[in-house]
Amino acid sequence: MNGLAQHVIILPVLLPLIAGAAMLLLDERRRTIKTRISIGASLAIAASAVWLLAQVEDPLTPQAFVYHLADWTAPFGIVLVADRLSALMVLVTALLGAAGLTYSLSRWALLGPRFHSLYLFLLMGLCGAFLTGDLFNLYVFFEVLLASSYGLLLHASGKRRVKAGLHYVAVNLVASLFILIGVAFVYALTGTLNMADLAVRLGDLPVEQVPLLKAGAAVMGVAFLAKAGAWPLNFWLPTTYSAAAAPVAAIFAIMTKVGVYVLLRLATLMTATEGSFELFGASWLLYGGIATIVFGAFGVLSTRHLPRIAGYVTIVSSGTVLAVIGSGSEAVISAALYYLVGSTLGLGALFLLADQVTRGERLEAAAQDVGPVFSDDYETSLRNEFEGIELAEELPAGTALIAGTYLLVTVLLVGLPPISGFIAKFGILSGLLDAWIDTGPTPMAGTQTAAWFLVGLIIVSGLTTLLALIRTGIDVFWVRHEQASTMALRPSEAAAVLMLVLLAVGLSVFAGPAIGYTDATSAYLADPDVYIRAVLGGVELNPGDVAGLKELP
Template sequence: MGDWIVVPIVLPAVMAALIVLAVRHYILLQRVFSITATVALVAVTLSLVIFANGNGPEMYALSDWPAPFGIVLVLDRLSAMMVFLTSILGLGVVLFASSEWDKRGKHFHALFQFQLMGVNGAFLTGDLFNLFVFFEVLLIASYGLMLHGAGADRLKAGMQYVVVNLTGSALFLVGVGMIYSVTGTLNMADLAIQVANIAPGDAALLRAGALVLLLVFCVKAAMVPIHFWLPGTYANAPAPVAALFAIMTKVGAYSVLRVYSLAFGDNAGDMAWLAQPYILPAALITIAVGMIGVLAAKRLNNLIAFAVIGSMGTLLTAIGLFTPESISAGLYYLLHSTFSAAALFLIADLVVSRRGQFGDSLNTAPVFHQSGFLAILFFIGAIGMAGMPPLSGFIGKLQILDASRDSDAMVWIWSVILVTSLMCIIGFGRAGSVLFWKSASAEGEIVVEGAKWPVLPIIAACGMLGGLFALTVFAGPISSYLNGTADQIFDTSQYIRAVLGDGALAQFGQ
């Protein structure tokens, strides 16, 4: 693909700068520029997926500096899928925000494009230090988006979000420094070779650095016990921002999968799969904590935020098994959980904006405008999040359960996933009953001034739900792509050859 590999990073970066410099005073032009750039991004990333499906990994060396000395981007099946998912999600978010949300604060579209730049860069980079750089880009943009529209609750939650992530960034640098001090490299392909040949006296420091990085990635992925920042942040963020943040936790999960399968996988000797003993038990606890939060939630947005924590636990359970079957199942569930979380946050905003003084509280209130239509959307989103048939959540959980059959923790995995799925059904059933069914029997009607059929927000919400239907209808072809992705992840020689050339494989005897 050559220069096209860098386009998912350069395109939003250039567009963000253009919006700030040229059209910052014209909201209509900002919308046109932002939507056009995101549509173009969808087209580019789709072409990257098509290319990755028929070819091996490919490297792009910035400024033509050779690896491992220069900055490299690497396109493979996994990174192509993730940037395509980001662009699809981004298109839904920018359409929803362009109805009115982008007018509640300054520079929404510029921050949104910088966010896309950071997320895409994190998925494409082949270097740990540049992973840190792109983490910071996406986090800085997310700080501004989180506070978009102001408000005391949002400011309080945003401050907690900033403090936690700044702490994570500091730990990231510490972990990277420890790894570099003993390996002399941060290129992930080169790191895979250096870890396999590490001197015994340096092994303890390398292990400590790898575990510090694991902690940082788990902060991003909202894994217990460092999940506490997510409910307040997601529940108080503007609806389109909360929907966009559905991909943020996936950056943490992706980083765990990329780093600990490539650099600390089968060829890492004593360091092989060092993350596995920590991830699997913590992931199961994360599922339980998330679904208990769903049962206890008194507000709609908090309920969805805790459901996101539970879904991340399910995803990390699949990743924690570290087998090709579990990774394929986990990636399918990753796609599903991103669309379901984004859809629910967008639907929740449509509901809250029509409930007047009752807001997102889970209390019985009179009926509101378009309640019947929104009840249908909420019902579909709840089915998806709970993992009920026939939607893709059921398929994803079934694949994860099947992939865990040979695990020593099979009983725990099956028990936790099945029991918490029931808890999720009860939690969303209760919320839907209060919001729609019981409201139908209440006296009066809530009339919100200016309530109408918002075309772009409804298209965006239905589009996210459409992603669930697409995952269900095309489950076969998608699973086939993901099976190939999992095989490519575990065959690290392809990635190393693409970045360092055939000569590097002599280190592994290949």
Template sequence: MNLAQHLIIAPILIPLVTGAALLLFDERQRTLKAMIGLASTIAIFAVAIALFRFADRIDGPDMAQQGVYLLGNWAAPFGIVLVVDRLSALMLVLTSTLAIPALIFALARWHTAGVHFHSLFQFLLMGLNGAFLTGDLFNLFVFFEVMLAASYGLLLHGSGLLRVKAGLHYIAVNLAAALLFLIGVSLIYGVTGTLNMADLAVRVATVGAEQRMLLEAGAGILGVAFLIKAGMWPLNFWLPPAYTAASAPVAGIFAIMSKVGIYVILRLTLLVFGEGTPSSGFGLHVLLIGGLATITFGAIGVLASQALGRLAGFSVLVSSGTMLTAIGMGSGGITTGALFYLVSSTLTISAFFMLIELVERGQDAGASVLAVTMEAYGDADAEDEEEEGGGGFAMPGTMAMLGICFAACGILLAGLPPLSGFVAKFAMLSAMLNPAGGESVAPVPAYIWFVVFLIILSGLSALIAMTRSGIRTFWASLEGTAPRVLVIEMAPVLMLLFATMVLTVQAGPVMRYMDATTEALSATHHYIDAVTGARRVGAPGPEVQP
């Protein structure tokens, strides 16, 4: 094995070792723990970039020799395998891109609000990276539980009545999802005798008609577990309160957690239930209808939200609903645009969660409620000031910077040009309205027009909500003062928004990568051959598979 192959396990080992080592330090050594945690997170980012470049080179027929890591040197399907391809490498880069700004933001004050913050943060990264790399369903459950266990501690970090209440609901819902995960995996194993994803894709074709219903029942239960995590309606009642109650840096990294469910659904849908399989298209109509319902629910929630935190929480639902709808439509061109949208929306929402704390720091308690009252009944004092010709004020530099970042988030969430949110939605809508790429003039089905209308309407909802909140916050502040913002807090927001700018400028190369990712996901034989054909170290020849 070459060095690049050994790097495949590094995104799991680095946070595991770092998180365990940080437990040995006293909590009073916060500066040392912070520096070690930050160094680890930067190292994970560097490894993710290396694997990203590596996957871009080896995806395809050469993947069997280089893109699979056999843990314990056991050949699949008996041993646990880690697999890196374009999709998993993309998710690794996205995770580490969010992790660095979130951790830097936490260093201002949040990492001192409770114990073991840095260990929990590293274990969360371990669970996320492991979920994206594993090629085995049971191992996916293990990493899923590591991720959830760390997220429980991070959500409750800082205490407070609302945070504890939302945290307990979050724990209960995710424990139920974990139980469904086990039930679904058990049914699938009982029918096929394997949990290796590649081997499962092969054996699904051999399942008899009398057992296929049981297999699909297991897949459906497993899907519900991940749809809970993805936030599909009506399984998403827990998400806005939990994300709103979390501290700003925790909510920033939580923006990727709903995408774990999206990732697994996309992976298994194309690999196990893709074209040419006996259960081809299984569950796609559920994803389509559920995705549309989630977009509708999220858009209504965005319009109804008076608090910025809830607005951001419902924006997560709009993002998840758009992704589920794209997957449910089963089109490669739509999936390409959806992957671009996944990256753009995740970066934006993460930046927005951290920006909200900075913006609200200068507001009085209950300012949002008072603003709503003023809209309904007016403000006599303000009218008197206008009559006297007063009421103007000079906006400080801090508020100007926050206002620019707030406007950028609004443009990205609404999908307005010229930023990456517009590019992503334009790519998706173009693929919906012109699936043949200009080679055909077939009429567009009515349901496609409804999907297009709903996606545009969700963007309009975000624009209205963000404009309304921006006016209240920056133009009609109720005795608010300019917040005290540290450079270490402003820099992470700017880093994430800069990443969206890079996506916009490099939209061509990024879209080509997404298109290649979609093609690789559709060519399932490459993934299957890579895993089943991977050779053990020191083996004299190709492995003989059972």
């Protein structure tokens, strides 16, 4: 990849930054142009992600592309790395972001100023966190995405959001400090922040420093587990996600996956070198994931409020991926990645649908809200979120569409055939069983028992999710309420929901190529040498080799 083409890697970070910043200069009343810019930017990110995906998939080109920021050689400068995993995650982010933005056009984007800019900054933080190959840069991108998520969570204001926001911000500020402590530990011991360089240097670490490094890694791991929504660090999650505006909650669905992504990335990079070095304890991921699934599986049954249910399903989904990564064979990780993509899209759609079916109850809540907060908040008449919503009398096409997609999303998230959720869960279960048959009862008997437990738990969590979603579905669609007829889908909202559902269906129809891709991804992750060589290239440096420093261009 030479010439201009190599700069495509940085587009997912630069485009939303430039577009978002430019929109800050535009008056809040110029909605049409803001809409065009933000949708265009999110589609352009998706296009560059597709291009990157095609590049890493191409057998003739390397599997990992490295972008040296300001042309500083790794490990001294910051690098962006586009490989199979990060390209896939950027693509999912961009698609989910485009759907969320499309959905917001009809109403949510009008409920407060600077929605589009914040949304694009969130996309920038997400893409950056997926692409970066530097630990401290990862922290910075985390802060970018968190800062904009704070703003987005408070979008449209209201008492419920501010109360939820207070908890969310406090928890995440503390978690960010944990990342910093972990990063400082890693730097103090290894003298590097570059992930690939770190993986190399772990082998040279004196034995007496290993416990210290493990402590640092554990502190960092706690922070990422908190972001991933692992039990017991996830009590804020359902409240926050159900309080957020629908398109914001939809993009929040991938924020838990950032934590999962980082854990997967660091764990694979650091465990596979020097054989015995098990840094991010896989068994902790397994047990933590299992506890998370149990919490989520009971959580879905504890409430009849659809946005909260969606929050708990997010926890189940993220717990499943964590536990499966912790159980750790190649085949399972492939299935887990496939599951991650499908369930993230499904969750996005579920949050959007939840917005549709809970309008009636929020009509009352909105009446208590106060006036505009910002001086350039021109939509004071829309401050009552629900003014001007057409109330449909009979069963209109919109309601039928909502009910139909609700059914599809349920099937997808629960893991029933024929949608991708089933294929993913089948892959996970068969992978877990295969791994057991291959190794048989081993000295790691505790982990094996846990893996068996996990098999059962994945099925049970599917069942409780099914029960909760069916119960709510009956409540919403079949029982006749006084306000049951508040569902009138607008074209942009329908387009967003349909886009997500069709993507999930497409993921099932083209399951062959998709699983082929995730298979190759997990094989690639199992061999971190490709990543390390791509990043470090030919630079051979001994620790403390200052002479080498001077000769660099």
